[in-house]
Amino acid sequence: MSETMHRPLRIAIIGAGPAGVYTADSLQKADIDFEVSIDLFDRYPAPFGLIRYGVAPDHPRIKGIIKALHRVMDRGDIRFIGNVEYGTDIHLEELQTFYDVVVFATGAIKDARLNIPGVEAEGSFGASDFVSWYDGHPDVDRHWDLSAREVAVIGNGNVALDVARVLAKPASQMLATEIPDNVYAGLKSSQVTDVHIFGRRGPAQVKFTPLELRELKSAEDVDIVLYEDDFEFDEASEKAAEEVNQVRNMVNTLTNWLLEQDENPEGTGASRRLHLHFLEAPEEILTENGKVAGLRMERMALDGTGNVKGTGEKKMYPVQAVYRAIGYFGSAVPDIHFDEERGIIRNAEGRVLDAEGNPVRGLYTSGWIKRGPVGLIGHTKGDALETIGHIIEDVDHLYTAQIPDEDAILELLDQRGVEYSDWQGWQELDNHEISLGDQESQTGPVERERVKVVDRDEQVRISRAKARQTAQR
Incomplete structure (x- = not known):
């Protein structure tokens, strides 16, 4: 075993919807003999992807799914980094500098x-x-x-x-x-x-x-x-x-x-x-x-x-x-070969493939961007297990990050002025939306569970309020 293999395997997951969260959760729970350090990125300041922005708010099972995903993230063994756009704020070559594995779980959002x-x-x-x-x-x-x-x-x-x-x-x-x-x-x-x-x-x-x-x-x-x-x-x-x-x-x-x-x-x-x-x-x-x-x-x-x-x-x-x-239908992912007919990343059971059909070391995919937008949210769990099975099989060849320090990616985002959110920031936004619901419940005709904040800048302002206070001290 090489010296680098005594450190945790650094894993970046792009997409904090159900596919991304289930993949991270399955990796943390897997019966493996190596440690993992997982960062879960999302383009939005808030997590949960499809569950927050793709399911009707009166959907009968939405609350249970959100609570389950929230419990996974609230354990503290998966780091959330939101409001970061892959391909704009951070690029593949840079991710490969900081991480040994990159998993794309970007979903399918187009009609x-x-x-x-x-x-x-x-x-x-x-x-x-x-x-x-x-x-x-x-x-x-x-x-x-x-x-x-x-x-x-x-x-x-x-x-x-x-x-x-x-x-x-x-x-x-x-x-x-x-x-x-x-x-x-x-x-x-x-x-x-x-x-x-x-x-x-x-x-x-x-x-x-x-x-x-x-x-x-x-x-x-x-x-x-x-x-x-x-x-x-x-x-x-x-x-x-x-x-x-x-x-x-x-x-x-x-x-x-x-x-x-x-x-x-x-x-x-x-x-x-x-x-x-x-x-x-x-x-x-x-x-x-x-x-x-x-x-x-x-x-x-x-x-x-x-x-x-x-x-x-x-x-x-x-x-x-x-x-x-x-x-x-899925959207193409920068720097990754894409199947335009099926709307998915070209892959073999979750291993990302290059133009010649060969697996690309360290790159994987999970969820709808892997298999297409079929099946219910629950099917995503089994799909994630298939992908992480291959990560585990490939582990001896994956310790490639040149700068595996966990703070390095945050330092780069800070240098670029990217106002990223974290799990504590999401909790602040979550509590704020619930408090808006409480206020409306006291003055309005019905009890409201929450009032969702729509504006991105407002989401970022609320999510990063404590971080700004700390920086000013």
């Missing part, structure tokens, strides 16, 4: 492309942009156009449900969550009356999860509208409903809603309606003067295998806005 005419029209939105707005992302515009009365959401996954639910739900019901004030004001002034969710396959093929589907029923003053012609089941659909619990639960929920609707076809008289459509594929976003004026769909039919084929039958829906929720 997958929908290749139909009219997709660039005013009023055609990517779901991820809308999610960023209602989650108070620091780098997006504070205003969102909610003047459309009839809205289409294309997609049959949980993101589509989140988007549709936020659009349909009364703002008063969202006020109890952590939404920023500008989001509440925007939702309160929304003109939306009808939200249409479209899926190209049948009820047995939806990608919702049962909990998120049932959550639609929790919205007050919103009627769920279903269409009997959409409830088509082929042999594969019936088999899936018999053998797969999740499919059976989903089909039973939807079928029961349809039966309830048959008993009360006029609905409750709610001011808003959420329409669930199946077997409809988008063909064209219709425009007028550059703005969305409708959506033309093609009717689909199940082919016996659970897949669908076009029927040639067309239908036009007079919507004024379209939200595309057909999936996420």
Whole structure:
């Protein structure tokens, strides 16, 4: 064993969302005979990535996930360094000077492309942009156009449900969550009356999860509208409903809603309606003067295998806005070879590959930027274990950092004037947001769990307040 191997293995993880935190946690808990020293970087002053900026604030399981991630970071054996942009504030060559291993866990935040005419029209939105707005992302515009009365959401996954639910739900019901004030004001002034969710396959093929589907029923003053012609089941659909619990639960929920609707076809008289459509594929976003004026769909039919084929039958829906929720797509990472077709870092089970397909010593990847934006957050844990398994296998060849001192990276950031945040700074911001919620609870109509701070500079100011006080002494 070389002398360098008597020191901790220095590891930088780029991305402090679930993938990054789970990877760091798994490394610290691994049954290994060497020490690790882990720094978790993020481009935002606050940690938790997708959980803070990519999931609806009224999501039923979000609090539990945040608490679990918080407990991992609160142990103190993983150092958080936020408000640092990889490729701008720090570069790969520099990271390789200070660290033996660099793991990219940057996720996938862009919308997958929908290749139909009219997709660039005013009023055609990517779901991820809308999610960023209602989650108070620091780098997006504070205003969102909610003047459309009839809205289409294309997609049959949980993101589509989140988007549709936020659009349909009364703002008063969202006020109890952590939404920023500008989001509440925007939702309160929304003109939306009808939200249409479209899926190209049948009820047995939806990608919702049962909990998120049932959550639609929790919205007050919103009627769920279903269409009997959409409830088509082929042999594969019936088999899936018999053998797969999740499919059976989903089909039973939807079928029961349809039966309830048959008993009360006029609905409750709610001011808003959420329409669930199946077997409809988008063909064209219709425009007028550059703005969305409708959506033309093609009717689909199940082919016996659970897949669908076009029927040639067309239908036009007079919507004024379209939200595309057909999936996420990864963004290229500077100085790393990227698979443009799949939207992932080129890798072999988490080992980053070069242009010739060979593993690059010391570079790894985990999460959606490794495997693509598929699976639930829980799947990220297993994915992280695969990556760290290879780090452990490769460990004897990884002690390459020229300057492994833990303070060296902070000194470099200080020299460059990068106002990085740390875990103590996040706790300050966390407590500040909770205190804003307490203040609003005392004077407002409902109890608020917190009020999220949106402005990046304000986040940095709050996060670094104690650090500035210490520096001035």
